Amino acid sequence: MDTNRRRFLRGAGAVAALGSLGPLAGCSSSCPDSNPPAPEEPVSLLAGATTPWQSPPTGRWPVEYGTPGNTGYSRGSLPTGELTVRWRTSLSLPDTDAGGLSTSSPVAADGSVYVADAERVHALSLATGEIEWRSDRIDPTTRVATWGYEADTVAPAVGPQGRIVVGTKDGVVALDASDGKRVWAAHDVQNAASPIATDGAIYALGAGYLLSLGPDGTERWRRAVSSSSDRRPPAVSARTVIVPAEEGLRGFDARSGEEQWTSPLHATSHVVAADGTGFAGNYDGLHAFSVASGSARWTYDRGSGRAFRSPVVTPNTIYAVEQPGEAGAAVFALDRSEGTPSPRWCSYLGSGTITGATDEQVLAVTSLGTGPDSARAVVSFSRTRGAVLWALQGGSFPRNWVNSPALLDGAVIITTRGGTVVAVGGE
Amino acid sequence: MDERHTRVAGTTSVLAGCLTVLVSVPPRWYGVSGTDSYLFDPVLFSPLWISRTLVPALAVLAVVGLLVGLAALLLRDWQSFGRLRRWSALLALIGFLALSLATVALLVVGNQSGTSVLGALFALAVGGIGALLFVPGALLLGYGYLRAGNWAVGGSLAVVPIAVPVLGYVGVGPASGLVTALPIGVTWTLLGRELLRTDFEPRSVP
Numbered sequence: 001m002d003t004n005r006r007r008f009l010r011g012a013g014a015v016a017a018l019g020s021l022g023p024l025a026g027c028s029s030s031c032p033d034s035n036p037p038a039p040e041e042p043v044s045l046l047a048g049a050t051t052p053w054q055s056p057p058t059g060r061w062p063v064e065y066g067t068p069g070n071t072g073y074s075r076g077s078l079p080t081g082e083l084t085v086r087w088r089t090s091l092s093l094p095d096t097d098a099g100g101l102s103t104s105s106p107v108a109a110d111g112s113v114y115v116a117d118a119e120r121v122h123a124l125s126l127a128t129g130e131i132e133w134r135s136d137r138i139d140p141t142t143r144v145a146t147w148g149y150e151a152d153t154v155a156p157a158v159g160p161q162g163r164i165v166v167g168t169k170d171g172v173v174a175l176d177a178s179d180g181k182r183v184w185a186a187h188d189v190q191n192a193a194s195p196i197a198t199d200g201a202i203y204a205l206g207a208g209y210l211l212s213l214g215p216d217g218t219e220r221w222r223r224a225v226s227s228s229s230d231r232r233p234p235a236v237s238a239r240t241v242i243v244p245a246e247e248g249l250r251g252f253d254a255r256s257g258e259e260q261w262t263s264p265l266h267a268t269s270h271v272v273a274a275d276g277t278g279f280a281g282n283y284d285g286l287h288a289f290s291v292a293s294g295s296a297r298w299t300y301d302r303g304s305g306r307a308f309r310s311p312v313v314t315p316n317t318i319y320a321v322e323q324p325g326e327a328g329a330a331v332f333a334l335d336r337s338e339g340t341p342s343p344r345w346c347s348y349l350g351s352g353t354i355t356g357a358t359d360e361q362v363l364a365v366t367s368l369g370t371g372p373d374s375a376r377a378v379v380s381f382s383r384t385r386g387a388v389l390w391a392l393q394g395g396s397f398p399r400n401w402v403n404s405p406a407l408l409d410g411a412v413i414i415t416t417r418g419g420t421v422v423a424v425g426g427e
Numbered sequence: 428m429d430e431r432h433t434r435v436a437g438t439t440s441v442l443a444g445c446l447t448v449l450v451s452v453p454p455r456w457y458g459v460s461g462t463d464s465y466l467f468d469p470v471l472f473s474p475l476w477i478s479r480t481l482v483p484a485l486a487v488l489a490v491v492g493l494l495v496g497l498a499a500l501l502l503r504d505w506q507s508f509g510r511l512r513r514w515s516a517l518l519a520l521i522g523f524l525a526l527s528l529a530t531v532a533l534l535v536v537g538n539q540s541g542t543s544v545l546g547a548l549f550a551l552a553v554g555g556i557g558a559l560l561f562v563p564g565a566l567l568l569g570y571g572y573l574r575a576g577n578w579a580v581g582g583s584l585a586v587v588p589i590a591v592p593v594l595g596y597v598g599v600g601p602a603s604g605l606v607t608a609l610p611i612g613v614t615w616t617l618l619g620r621e622l623l624r625t626d627f628e629p630r631s632v633p
Contacts, residue, residue, distance in 0.1 A: 031465055344466070344468070345464040345467060347464035386464025
């Protein structure tokens with residue numbers, strides 16, 4: 001009897017020991033690279049001389065994630081060699097509960113850069129960085145930024161007919177792009193996320209509703225949607241508006257608002273729509289589905305306990321961040337030329353994320369260095385090998401943390417939480 | 428164990444010793460540049476492919492060859508061993524087997540894109556136990572061969588369990604792995620040469 005008890009206790013001990021090690025498998029990243037990016041000479045965003053452009057860069061980044069489908073993709077090309085700070089402008093920010101650190105990510109189009117704070121929108125010249133106008137107080141929607149790379153305020157959007165469209169605490173407000181005057185407001189939705197503007201319509205997801213507006217602010221349709229509270233914009237394709245709702249993903253006809261499909265997929269990332277395929281991440285992996293029907297196409301996962309978030313989709317590559325339960329994140333570059341994705345490279349990001357990409361580069365917001373000297377920065381990786389090409393360094397204090405940049409042709413526009421707007425281009 | 432098998436094992440041991448040194452050459456020396464990210468499918472026959480695919484395969488072959496060489500030597504001399512030497516031979520062989528398994532397991536785990544924490548921990552535990560068995564076993568065995576007048580085999584078996592950890596500890600720079608592998612390569616080349624001897628006559632190893 002004693003022998004049996006001892007044997008049982010020994011076995012139980014072994015099982016308990018192995019069981020306690022089991023969860024470790026999902027605690028760390030599956031990416032074998034465990035070193036933070038180490039660029040040779042990061043360019044300081046906040047110090048040094050500026051060299052203004054002779055002619056401003058072309059390209060558009062009209063919404064928070066670059067395109068109506070939230071792809072984060074820019075058709076332009078970014079510098080690969082030496083970088084120069086072209087201009088640097090400090091915005092006057094209001095005092096807020098977050099210490100006045102309320103600058104949004106920038107959007108840019110038609111020669112101007114637009115940035116929101118907790119009270120108003122600022123327009124700056126893309127060529128020189130001079131402030132063109134400040135809007136009256138409209139109270140853009142704010143959110144509790146959980147991660148260091150998240151802005152506290154939702155970004156404005158460049159809408160049709162020369163309007164700047166802003167999600168605010170009590171609706172959607174359109175400003176005249178030339179002088180910042182209020183043109184119209186739709187007050188029937190609260191805490192609207194960053195709107196998505198297409199040629200003929202504006203889509204805004206707020207508390208309880210998805211709203212479709214015409215260019216003049218008239219309501220085209222509205223649908224009740226129990227969306228999450230993190231204020232992510234919907235993804236809009238030519239025919240479908242996809243909303244991450246609490247009950248799963250929902251697809252609506254972009255023109256009529258008729259519900260086309262629902263999917264049980266619960267997205268914890270923003271949703272992306274590109275080339276007829278939707279992408280969303282959650283704790284089960286990165287999922288692809290049909291934009292037209294919502295049916296699942298594939299799931300890419302790297303083991304339990306490792307969520308995928310922040311998808312960025314270009315014509316040839318899907319980038320996504322693998323977030324383990326208890327460890328630093330890693331960016332994965334997945335080749336999408338074969339249909340189902342195959343990993344090309346991965347790189348340790350720590351507490352960072354990826355924000356946008358061109359055909360040849362992907363940009364990440366992450367920390368450089370360790371300890372008290374670490375600084376938030378925008379880092380460029382090459383598409384093919386994940387080589388670090390350059391880095392634009394903000395600072396270690398929260399006011400100098402960088403937000404997601406706007407990607408133009410040959411230029412990157414970056415804001416810091418504390419209200420510095422910086423334009424960077426090649427030499 | 429007949430003479431033909433002994434000679435095959437001797438050749439294997441020499442090759443394994445050389446291979447151990449070869450696979451420890453720093454990847455930078457044959458063109459693997461430092462990468463900021465982990466590449467999943469390096470181009471066939473590129474330096475990174477050689478480092479990622481070919482070298483681990485050769486390392487597994489080397490480990491098997493080392494094991495064969497040591498086992499063959501102990502088998503050949505088993506009848507001449509005294510009681511203590513038989514125990515030390517068993518300790519050294521079992522320890523080296525455990526070290527070999529751990530090395531192979533770590534190579535396999537390290538070569539997978541998804542790092543298996545459990546696999547790596549288990550391999551390290553097996554390797555640790557192996558080292559605890561191999562070090563005293565090899566030292567005693569080497570001492571026995573020295574007492575029997577076989578200076579090459581005795582000296583190398585006695586030196587290798589001390590030299591490897593010491594060189595591994597003090598080794599700095601990209602070539603530290605190569606420096607650590609050198610005593611192993613030399614030892615198993617000497618063991619192989621001993622197995623290839625045509626004038627071998629059993630002598631009592633106390």
